Amino acid sequence: LKKIGVMTSGGDSPGMNAAIRAVVRTCAYHEIECYGIYRGYEGVMEGDFVKMDARSVKGIINKGGTVLKSARSKAFRTKEGRQLAYEKLTEAGIDGLVVIGGDGSFTGAMVFNSEFDFPVMGIPGTIDNDIVGTTHTLGYDTALNTVVEAIDKIRDTASSHNRLFFVEVMGRDVGHIALNVGVGAGAEEILIPEEDLGLDRLIDSLKRSKASGKSSSIVVVAEGDKIGKNVFELKDYVEENMTEYEVRVSVLGHMQRGGSPSCFDRVLASRMGVKAVESLLEGKSNYMVGLKDDIIQITPFDQAVKGKSKINKELLRVSDIMTV
Numbered sequence: 001l002k003k004i005g006v007m008t009s010g011g012d013s014p015g016m017n018a019a020i021r022a023v024v025r026t027c028a029y030h031e032i033e034c035y036g037i038y039r040g041y042e043g044v045m046e047g048d049f050v051k052m053d054a055r056s057v058k059g060i061i062n063k064g065g066t067v068l069k070s071a072r073s074k075a076f077r078t079k080e081g082r083q084l085a086y087e088k089l090t091e092a093g094i095d096g097l098v099v100i101g102g103d104g105s106f107t108g109a110m111v112f113n114s115e116f117d118f119p120v121m122g123i124p125g126t127i128d129n130d131i132v133g134t135t136h137t138l139g140y141d142t143a144l145n146t147v148v149e150a151i152d153k154i155r156d157t158a159s160s161h162n163r164l165f166f167v168e169v170m171g172r173d174v175g176h177i178a179l180n181v182g183v184g185a186g187a188e189e190i191l192i193p194e195e196d197l198g199l200d201r202l203i204d205s206l207k208r209s210k211a212s213g214k215s216s217s218i219v220v221v222a223e224g225d226k227i228g229k230n231v232f233e234l235k236d237y238v239e240e241n242m243t244e245y246e247v248r249v250s251v252l253g254h255m256q257r258g259g260s261p262s263c264f265d266r267v268l269a270s271r272m273g274v275k276a277v278e279s280l281l282e283g284k285s286n287y288m289v290g291l292k293d294d295i296i297q298i299t300p301f302d303q304a305v306k307g308k309s310k311i312n313k314e315l316l317r318v319s320d321i322m323t324v
């Protein structure tokens with residue numbers, strides 16, 4: 001390989017910049033050229049490339065978001081779009097691609113590879129941690145810390161007013177964030193997509209905690225909780241069925257995706273960037289780099305995208321015990 005392109009695609013996450021920096025510097029270390037591609041697959045089809053050298057990525061390891069911008073692209077889902085992408089890459093002499101993104105971005109890379117035999121390698125960047133083949137995706141650790149900090153602040157006001165707060169956190173399909181911040185911030189209950197706690201049990205549990213002398217409570221709710229009610233419907237239900245608390249709702253939203261990456265995410269991004277480039281240089285293609293047993297390993301894209309990441313059920317029990 002002579003020229004590697006690097007891009008960020010899909011939802012942004014903290015640590016993407018640290019990964020871009022790692023890819024660019026690993027290329028420089030091995031004396032091959034590196035091109036940054038703007039706005040994901042949109043930029044590939046437009047030939048929106050910029051040559052990046054080791055110094056061009058200074059001062060970004062600590063920045064949230066992505067300096068290369070991110071996008072979702074309808075056109076890349078079409079054969080014509082991918083043909084155009086192939087032409088733009090070959091025109092520029094780019095002969096390998098590192099895609100930093102989620103499972104959708106990897107599916108796009110996989111389709112592109114199957115059509116044009118173009119070398120591709122993925123780095124998982126999403127706060128949801130919903131990808132198999134890695135125990136941690138880039139941005140997940142930062143998001144956990146951001147959310148715990150936010151819930152600590154909500155607890156201050158909850159306990160001053162004897163309130164019950166429903167706090168909605170990201171997680172449409174998986175409850176990793178909810179489960180971990182629920183334990184980390186001492187939530188009374190945690191509602192996740194994988195487990196149906198049931199409304200009766202929720203009310204019982206809240207009544208029990210009030211009777212045991214608690215003046216305020218926090219319930220962490222993943223966007224896709226299995227009870228099937230959103231946080232505002234939960235508030236209404238609880239207010240109709242118990243009078244012990246004043247109930248409030250806080251939807252944390254996009255602030256969970258921002259902020260300076262944690263040390264863990266910066267180190268992970270650096271390791272993944274090195275592995276992605278060196279795997280391409282070894283002639284490997286169609287893999288995602290990931291962390292397993294604290295070793296950076298690669299997993300074929302098809303396995304990474306079709307698997308469903310599993311929550312750690314031990315945390316549900318730990319949470320139950322902690323709220324005795």
Ligand code: ATP
Binds near residue numbers: 072073078101103
């Ligand atoms: P996140 O989960 O953080 O949103 P993601 O990478 O899963 O990130 P998507 O919007 O699902 O985000 O995918 C990003 C882009 O990848 C899409 O906008 C599209 O251009 C491309 N893509 C996804 N699936 C396919 C596919 N089957 N064929 C071609 N391109 C695809």
